[in-house]
Amino acid sequence: MEKEPESPSKRRDRQRPLKVLVSPQERQEITERAASACLSKSAYLRAAGLSHPIRRLYDLEAVERLAEIGAELQRLGNLLDLWLVERRAVGTAPVNVHALLNETRILQSKLLALMSRV
Numbered sequence: 001m002e003k004e005p006e007s008p009s010k011r012r013d014r015q016r017p018l019k020v021l022v023s024p025q026e027r028q029e030i031t032e033r034a035a036s037a038c039l040s041k042s043a044y045l046r047a048a049g050l051s052h053p054i055r056r057l058y059d060l061e062a063v064e065r066l067a068e069i070g071a072e073l074q075r076l077g078n079l080l081d082l083w084l085v086e087r088r089a090v091g092t093a094p095v096n097v098h099a100l101l102n103e104t105r106i107l108q109s110k111l112l113a114l115m116s117r118v
Contacts, residue, residue, distance in 0.1 A: 020045065062114050069111045076104045 022030065034044035037054050047054050080100055083092065 066111060066114050069107055069114065073104060073107050073111070076100060076107070080104075 030041060030044065033054075034041045037044060039047065039054070044054065046052075080097070083097070
């Protein structure tokens, strides 16, 4: 016979408090870390105590910024491609192409720096 799945109320029977003694500084740090992970203090401590990964809000912000920089790099690549295909290297000085490539390199460096933080 197949086991009947438990109802959500049975799975989430979290009515038993667990007292944890901390200093005022530790309490403040726990509060800040929970807020940065968008979790309640209870959820944060539960995840930490059970060795579950805690994804920080900072990670999400970095990923968002990485996506923005990636879009900027894509835009620059499209502009360069448009110039090479439609203009056939006519109508602009080589210094403009080099400036565009330098801007791309700068954005790539920013992207790598952010990636190393995530």
